Amino acid sequence: MTKINTLTGQQRLQQLAKSQFGSAVIPPVEAAGKSTNSEQGQFSDKHRQLSARSGASVATGYAGLTLTQRAERRIQMQLERQQQNLERIMALALEYCPEYVSTQDIDPDWFQQFCDLTLDISNFSMQQLWAKILAGEIASPGKFSLKTLHTLKRMSFKEALALQQAANLSCRTRQDPTARIYFGYSHRPSLWRVLTGRSRAVLNLNQFGLSYTQILSLIDIGLLHSSEIESGELPIGQALNWQYLHLNIIGTISSKNVVLQYYKYTASGAELLPLLSTQPNQQYLDALKQLLVGIVSFSD
Structure with missing residues (x-):
């Protein structure tokens, strides 16, 4: 019997890095993306920093360069930043790679698109999210769709924070593993309900960290379905x-006649959700149970 040699997650990642860069990934020595005190200066300091990063520095030291030379310098700086972003994400992925992974190789077309989409990701928190995706794809090829990658590319850091807040209020059912956010209920219309009591009740999710504006932003980028679901x-x-x-x-x-109402994640939202570190919101859970106390009997 022939013995099959399996590779660890980090070894597979190093193979991918060599095919893309021609060399292995160097693990990060310390967390990147943290601001220094000098970056917290006044407007003029920030303006000079941004100008330098753009390659269109307002410093007098570049006054002697021609317009073409300044354009070439800007393009070179952009390429270097993009390369730095990609290599940093690859290095961060080393930290998330599991020991045991699928024997199936990652789709080269998927990996190429992954690399192209991460070139301009410079926010450290977003880089961590992309690194987790790469590690997850190495462990189980096909886990993340290209649609999810393009959705994540559109996501700002502010929208990522909104997704984190939504994740803290999300639950699943035995019948449907796709996460959802319960916020209310209604009774089917009846004359008795109209005459004797309320037919609908909802929670204000803003009280638990998820504003309606954030919900709309998650709908807009395709992480939540576009309407409330019953x-x-x-x-x-x-x-x-x-x-x-x-x-x-x-x-x-x-x-009788109870209908629960919730927001449901799309396929892309469901793929990204497990990458987040979540904490249960006990206030939300208590309020949801209190809201449903007349229609659901909860076990202790």
Whole structure:
């Protein structure tokens, strides 16, 4: 029997780096992207720094350069920054690579597009997110679609923070593993409901860190579906089994004609969600249970 030699995640990443750069990845010595005190100066200092980074420095030392020379210098600086961004992401991915990975090689077309899309990613937090994607793809090729990569490319750091807030309020069901954010319920219209009680109740998610503006931004970039979703009418006695981060929430429908309302992640949103570090929001969980107390009997 022939023994199959398997590679670790880091070894596969080093192979990819050699094919792209011609050399191996050098692990980062210290966290990158942190601001120094000198970068917190007054407007004029920041202006000079940005000018220098753009290659169109306003410093007098470049007054003797021609317009063509300044353009060539700007292009060269841009290429160097892009190369630095790509190499930093590759180096960060070393930290996330698991020991054991699939024997299947990563799709070369996927990897080439990954490299092209990361060239202008300079924010350190976003670089970490891209590095986790590369490590995840090495571990399990096909885990992240090209559509998800292009969605992430459009995402700003502010939108990434919104996704983090949404992740902290997300749960799954046994029937559908795609994450969702529950925020309310309604009763199917009936004369009795109109005459005797409320037919709809919702939570203000802004109280728990997720504003409506953030929800709209996540919808706009394609991480949440574009409209609120209803569960369909749930019969009395139907069991609820929710996984809220690491907590199991068990309950039973105790009222007729109940419809739960939630925001649901798209396929791209569902692929990105596991990359985030999440913390349960106990206030949200308590408020959701209180909201549903008349229609769901929760187990202790």
